[in-house]
Amino acid sequence: MKQLNLDTIVATLEGLEETIIFKLIDRAQFKVNHSVYEPGKSGFVDADNSASLFELRLRYHEEADALFGRFCAPEERPFCKDLPIKKRAVTLPETGLVIDDYDTINLTEDIKKMYIQSIPKLCIAGDDQQYGSSVEHDVYALQAIARRIHFGALYVAECKYQKNPEVYRKIIDQHDEQALLETLTRKDVEQKIIERVKNKVAHVQSGINPQVRRSIDPEIILRLYEEHIIPLTKKGEIVYLLQRKPQVTP
């Protein structure tokens, strides 16, 4: 079985921070545009009336993604159901994960909910009619956030298990979610991440000409990490560990 290296995994997570930050700043160039999130207001001539423009954009995007094989990667979990099957062969390196079905760790409902709730903090209130651009950037940001959460949930959890199989196995067998949460939580690491993210947001924007491009308050992305991205990653870790099969312990 493949031994996972925590340093490599942590480095990947750190490298995804800029991608998330870039995409949120790009979205923040447009106003909230509340109606794009309202069911039945997509304006699509033949669309399901219960869908919002945002939901429709997400579905069209993921349908194409599915054909290209995106969801073969463990950390790429789809937001939509009933997607088409892939049209190309995808070869993945050995993952090291010990689980039958990656999609049992799918936090996209939570991610979508918290993302939409964050929009009024991220963007200026009001409507600029840039609906198409808004939902396009929503999808990019949402996918970047989901990739970070699922990557962390799967690989960090497996890594922690590999380091301490006896401890984790015992808690898993007891199905003790609270003990799992306490065992995998590292408050010092979390604090380091949110400080670093805040500094990155401030730094990336410090060269921006405020007359031509909107900047966002670094506190907003700090809180997104602190209140949502990190807790959801840990929620995913717990779901992974509860299903982690015992037999292939190294």
Next chain:
Amino acid sequence: MKQLNLDTIVATLEGLEETIIFKLIDRAQFKVNHSVYEPGKSGFVDADNSASLFELRLRYHEEADALFGRFCAPEERPFCKDLPIKKRAVTLPETGLVIDDYDTINLTEDIKKMYIQSIPKLCIAGDDQQYGSSVEHDVYALQAIARRIHFGALYVAECKYQKNPEVYRKIIDQHDEQALLETLTRKDVEQKIIERVKNKVAHVQSGINPQVRRSIDPEIILRLYEEHIIPLTKKGEIVYLLQRKPQVTP
């Protein structure tokens, strides 16, 4: 007729620089992956054999974009032909442009060619098998660059015409492309843009941890602007002006 304001237009172009830079840096996290640009190597089970994975991704993306009405905006010119018609009503503010068909100013063939030629300078040589992610980021970067070029081509040209209608009308009537190029070129402005872009690339990346995320040489994006983005914008300005109708001179 709507009077265009050059300061507003220049500000929009400046604001698009970060978007282009962010997307190119994101693409540069993956290797060149040459085979994604090779016709017939898409690996798609039922695809047109002459298409590359990159071409297929671009087509799927633009087909969804077309349904959402993206190409109603003057500066959003499609790379692909025979796209589906839009499925929602799109209301655009008055553009101020004086031209019948925006698609007569479509530089996407040039943009695609120069973009693919730039990939070996932007990315590390070799193959990391991240084909899906590579072409996904290609499409994002390509669309951001195309938006900048077409926005500049259309609005900067119209603005310059409005400021100096007699001078431009005379050259247009003579169909003198060389004189148009000389009249609209502002070397000092171009120099300011490429310096600013170079500084932005350096600044945005200066906070990056080189152990977790790849940085690119700011000179590469400087040259992309100097040798391609600015010249193609001016090429588009000339095409616009040659078709600019005289009757609605303010």
